[in-house]
Amino acid sequence: MRILAVDDDPVFLMLLEHVLTAIGYKDLRTVESGAEAMTLLRDPRQKFDCLLLDIDMPGMTGIELCRRVRALQDYHDTPVVMITAMKSLDFVEPAFRAGANDYVHKPIDELEMRTRLRMVGDLIEERRRRASVESRFSTDHGLPVINVRFDEPVALSEAGSVIDYLALENYALTLGRLRLYGHSVLGFKVTNAESIFCSTDGIGYIDTMANVASVIDGALKSCNHLIAHAGRGEFVAMISQRTDLDVDLLQDEIDLAMDRYAHLHEALGIPLPDVTVGRILHTGFFTRTSVSSLFKEARQSVRDVAMVR
Template identity: 35%
Template sequence: MKILAVDDDPFILEILTMMAAKVGYTDVVTMPSGESALNLLNKGKDVFDCMLLDINMPGIDGIELCKLVRSLPDYDKTPIIMLTAMSDKDHILRAFKAGATDYASKPFDIVELNARLRMAEQVVVARQEVAAVLPSVNTEEPEVDTSPSFELSDEIQIEGISDIIGYGALANYLTQLSTARLTGSQVFAVKIDQIEAIYAQATSDEFLYAVSEVADAINTMLQSSGYLMAYAGNGAFVVVSNKATLESSAALEAEVQNLLDEKNTEFDNGNPLDLEVSFGNPIRPNASKNQRVRKTFDRAIARAENRVLKKRNDPRAVSVRLVGL
């Protein structure tokens, strides 16, 4: 795995290079600033599999550098690990919103750094395996197939919403919050009702459109407060909110549903694409270990799915859409 490390402190770069080598990563290129790193990347002579970016740098800081790197076509999904002594929630939140996939704190611990690099390598290997399969696809004239080109369970990427990040990155973000800051956070999930039926009827573009419309409605409702969100597949979103007071899931569900009803979404053929959502009750996270984070997310999704089942079994008011005369 080829690694780019960026830090304005030469001692830190030396330590990083030595520690990475000790855990088996010897191909590390170092840059002393965000500007020099961008120049290197724009030349395109070297392609990096992973990046380690310091946040607190003069000129282009690590968060801005992360955002700029994400705009480069070759690095939209490259693992980016932020490095900093800063542990306040604001910097962590901003880093993940900029596109960071993980976070490591100074002073560095070799065990932690090894774990972060191993996780990044797993992402790199998975992407390489997918890329290796693509050339082997039959190049003969394909039959017309309008079904989505991805599985319902896939964690598809949603564009255009700054506060939605990868599912794995959301777990890493929650892991970085201290116990004290976790008490000021909550996790809840949103499930798209009848997602299986929508997937069965939709093309890839239509399904992405449906999921994006739901994400946009959730974002509209939450944008006034600090939050991060990820699409977990199977029509489920997981939200980490910074509000200390637990939200009323019924009130949030009603607000987002009203926003969706106003959109009057349709399939490409003009048939109505009825989008309904179910909100699970919020959970106060316990995230000292990554496994516990995943369990918290699983519990949140299960609560949203239980809400879907409850709505199916109980009578509910019919949502009436107003059509312009």
């Protein structure tokens, strides 16, 4: 794994290099500003597998740098881990909105960094495997292709509040139990997602799920929220307040918005997505519900609603 680390503190970069070397990551390049990083990233002779970005830098912040990185075709889905010494979590959500995949605190803990980079490595290997399959198919048939599994939480980027599922889990983990108590979680399900998946190719399926994400994003516009596609046509939304939205009204708004795509889907021969809204969930103040369990509960909730709808 070739890593680029960006931080305006040269002493921290030396310490980071020491930690990374100790856990087996020796191919590291460091720079001290966002401008230097962008120069490297635009150089076709350079290629990095993972970016470690300090959030609080003078001039171009790490969040702005992350946003610019995501605009580069070669780094659209490269894993980005944000690093910061700031204690406030006010900037965490903007970092994930900008495209970050994960987040760690200074001072760097060796075990935490090892765990984060192991997850990054797994993500890189999965994306390399998919790219290899897509490349072979494209070479054999001369057609663009995206290799997608139905149960895979494929990344969608068309809507402003949509982030990767892993990133949403990582964001929720940064909140801690107290802050998580102040959030609401809501599941959505495209009940005919498997029919859509079978009726089109990977590009068509991702485009359709992206349209659904945009509709959900619009329906939740009155709330500060983040959305992720969890696979199998299911979505999880985190709302940054304890809310009791009228789920029936939300369902009606989504149905109405999806109807606007009816003519397009008819022309393409792809079933129009049938989206179901689940129940709004909250964590208890004294409970120790894990983030993964909370998200699973949200997905199960919408499955239950879909069965009786």
